[in-house]
Amino acid sequence: MQLTILGSGSAMPTPQRFQTSQLLELRNKQFLIDCGEGTQNRLIQNGIRTTRLNHIFISHLHGDHWFGLMGLISTLGMLGRTADIEIHAQPDLAKLLRPQIDYCCSDFPFSVRFHDFNPHKSAVIYDDRSLTVTTIPLKHRVPATGFLFEEKASERHLIRDMIDAYDIPICQLKEIKAGADFVTPDGQMVPNDRLTTPPTAPRRYAYISDTAYTERIIPYIYGVDCLYHEATFLTADAARAKATLHSTAAQAATIAHKAQVSRLVIGHYSARHRDTAPYADEARAIFPNTIVAADGTKIEI
Amino acid sequence: MQLTILGSGSAMPTPQRFQTSQLLELRNKQFLIDCGEGTQNRLIQNGIRTTRLNHIFISHLHGDHWFGLMGLISTLGMLGRTADIEIHAQPDLAKLLRPQIDYCCSDFPFSVRFHDFNPHKSAVIYDDRSLTVTTIPLKHRVPATGFLFEEKASERHLIRDMIDAYDIPICQLKEIKAGADFVTPDGQMVPNDRLTTPPTAPRRYAYISDTAYTERIIPYIYGVDCLYHEATFLTADAARAKATLHSTAAQAATIAHKAQVSRLVIGHYSARHRDTAPYADEARAIFPNTIVAADGTKIEI
Numbered sequence: 001m002q003l004t005i006l007g008s009g010s011a012m013p014t015p016q017r018f019q020t021s022q023l024l025e026l027r028n029k030q031f032l033i034d035c036g037e038g039t040q041n042r043l044i045q046n047g048i049r050t051t052r053l054n055h056i057f058i059s060h061l062h063g064d065h066w067f068g069l070m071g072l073i074s075t076l077g078m079l080g081r082t083a084d085i086e087i088h089a090q091p092d093l094a095k096l097l098r099p100q101i102d103y104c105c106s107d108f109p110f111s112v113r114f115h116d117f118n119p120h121k122s123a124v125i126y127d128d129r130s131l132t133v134t135t136i137p138l139k140h141r142v143p144a145t146g147f148l149f150e151e152k153a154s155e156r157h158l159i160r161d162m163i164d165a166y167d168i169p170i171c172q173l174k175e176i177k178a179g180a181d182f183v184t185p186d187g188q189m190v191p192n193d194r195l196t197t198p199p200t201a202p203r204r205y206a207y208i209s210d211t212a213y214t215e216r217i218i219p220y221i222y223g224v225d226c227l228y229h230e231a232t233f234l235t236a237d238a239a240r241a242k243a244t245l246h247s248t249a250a251q252a253a254t255i256a257h258k259a260q261v262s263r264l265v266i267g268h269y270s271a272r273h274r275d276t277a278p279y280a281d282e283a284r285a286i287f288p289n290t291i292v293a294a295d296g297t298k299i300e301i
Numbered sequence: 302m303q304l305t306i307l308g309s310g311s312a313m314p315t316p317q318r319f320q321t322s323q324l325l326e327l328r329n330k331q332f333l334i335d336c337g338e339g340t341q342n343r344l345i346q347n348g349i350r351t352t353r354l355n356h357i358f359i360s361h362l363h364g365d366h367w368f369g370l371m372g373l374i375s376t377l378g379m380l381g382r383t384a385d386i387e388i389h390a391q392p393d394l395a396k397l398l399r400p401q402i403d404y405c406c407s408d409f410p411f412s413v414r415f416h417d418f419n420p421h422k423s424a425v426i427y428d429d430r431s432l433t434v435t436t437i438p439l440k441h442r443v444p445a446t447g448f449l450f451e452e453k454a455s456e457r458h459l460i461r462d463m464i465d466a467y468d469i470p471i472c473q474l475k476e477i478k479a480g481a482d483f484v485t486p487d488g489q490m491v492p493n494d495r496l497t498t499p500p501t502a503p504r505r506y507a508y509i510s511d512t513a514y515t516e517r518i519i520p521y522i523y524g525v526d527c528l529y530h531e532a533t534f535l536t537a538d539a540a541r542a543k544a545t546l547h548s549t550a551a552q553a554a555t556i557a558h559k560a561q562v563s564r565l566v567i568g569h570y571s572a573r574h575r576d577t578a579p580y581a582d583e584a585r586a587i588f589p590n591t592i593v594a595a596d597g598t599k600i601e602i
Contacts, residue, residue, distance in 0.1 A: 011375070011376075011379060012376060012379055012380075013341060013342050013345055013376070014345065015345055015346045015348075018342060019372075037338060037339060037341070037342070037369065037371075037372035038338060038339045038342055040314060040338070041314050041319060041338070041339055041342075044314055044315065044316055045316045047316075061404070061405075062405075063371060063372060063375045063405050064372075064375070067371050067372045067375070068338065070338075070364060070368050071320075071338035071364060071365075071368045074312070074364045074365070074368070075312075075313060075314070078312060078313055092404070095400070096400055096401050096404055099396070099397055099400065100397050103362070103393070103397055104362075104363075104364050
């Protein structure tokens with residue numbers, strides 16, 4: 001599971017920071033989370049090909065989280081793409097984008113499909129063989145949603161030498177990977193843990209987009225391997241954070257600490273702070289294992 | 302008159318090139334010409350403040366020429382702007398953008414106004430004390446328009462010492478700047494050219510957006526101080542240029558040569574060519590005074 005921060009800024013870009021966008025890659029799939037203006041430029045600048053990108057998740061409808069969609073979709077059209085694009089978002093987004101898609105992309109060999117979700121209620125909005133995505137209602141000036149990306153438990157790993165030694169037929173391997181013991185033709189029982197090693201622990205990544213400090217999210221994100229939490233402001237700007245329903249770096253770190261996550265990533269910095277060192281200091285004082293994202297930061301989860 | 306190339310690429314961005322956008326500054330005003338995705342980022346990266354930007358001209362409705370509008374308008378809203386934004390474009394643009402503007406910018410203290418023009422007919426679409434803007438119909442896959450920015454003749458410059466020496470009353474200076482002679486109280490006639498120097502020659506900048514080679518534009522751009530002409534392809538790609546109704550560098554240079562312009566700027570390079578040196582070679586072989594624009598190029602006109 002690899003996370004690439006495409007844009008680490010908030011609504012007002014800076015020379016170094018684009019608006020919010022992240023790419024999550026796992027098991028040969030790509031998921032785009034938010035799509036601020038310039039997302040396609042950051043993908044190109046990071047040398048990322050998007051052939052395995054089919055699903056895009058939009059957290060809320062402030063423009064800095066979706067104004068890059070039309071440009072990205074258009075470029076995918078020019079790249080000869082044929083697979084449909086699935087956009088998961090609040091219902092209003094389809095209304096806002098459909099006229100432009102109809103106008104600009106009518107001759108594309110793929111469709112753009114919108115999958116609406118209710119931002120006020122947590123729900124599983126994506127489910128495939130290896131992953132689910134669950135929405136997490138946030139607390140912002142407009143309805144906003146976080147996303148929990150949760151791997152499904154994978155199979156146990158076969159110990160190839162043991163499989164060969166017992167000459168186990170291929171047709172039984174599926175059951176053994178699922179945990180079954182093996183009985184040899186002469187009736188000897190071989191326990192599963194001599195044939196396999198435990199599955200890789202399923203990984204969980206939580207994306208907490210624009211939000212005021214709210215402990216209501218903790219049950220959803222408890223113990224995740226990696227938590228991204230917006231940190232628009234510093235504690236010195238706490239009044240402004242409260243007024244705009246954003247979080248400070250200290251608040252993001254407090255949530256990470258209370259939710260006992262393994263790692264915290266912060267971003268969405270206000271343009272008034274060019275230097276992110278104060279964000280790092282503030283967050284790490286509460287939660288040491290904090291990554292202070294910049295545009296282009298890559299994180300292995 | 303200063304031109305800043307914000308984006309020198311064509312529809313497909315590259316790591317170095319954003320989509321089309323240019324800023325023309327003169328006499329304390331700013332005019333934005335096209336607004337591809339990331340225009341606001343390039344403005345910020347070039348350290349350009351947009352307090353004097355009121356008019357935006359959009360050449361045609363391919364997304365790489367206007368997908369940056371919503372982000373730019375939103376950012377202007379956050380910057381506390383109060384002056385209205387005037388967008389000059391084909392009628393469809395208002396239909397495509399109005400729903401998003403209504404949704405995202407309803408609480409802004411300024412309005413976004415659309416001024417429609419007919420892309421098939423040349424017309425003066427902007428006129429102020431010092432400047433006119435005239436549309437130039439082009440030849441592209443969709444209706445497309447170039448723009449001629451034409452300064453009005455300015456007044457003659459007063460020779461301050463002579464004005465003082467003859468003790469000319471302030472109320473007569475306007476006439477003298479317009480070319481009038483002065484008659485002293487004792488009846489002596491002082492010819493205007495002893496009191497003034499000639500006005501600065503009005504400058505003309507022509508922007509030729511996406512187009513196939515067409516000599517129909519020459520009468521509009523004849524003798525301009527600076528011509529921007531798209532040069533998406535090289536002669537080696539001539540078939541592709543023809544099929545997509547774009548121009549080659551050699552064709553842009555041929556137009557510049559036939560129109561006897563002072564200077565040519567080329568851009569809108571295909572993403573298939575990373576290196577612009579072949580564009581330079583091809584254009585300069587026909588029209589030596591060619592500037593091969595990159596993102597961030599500044600040109601004094």
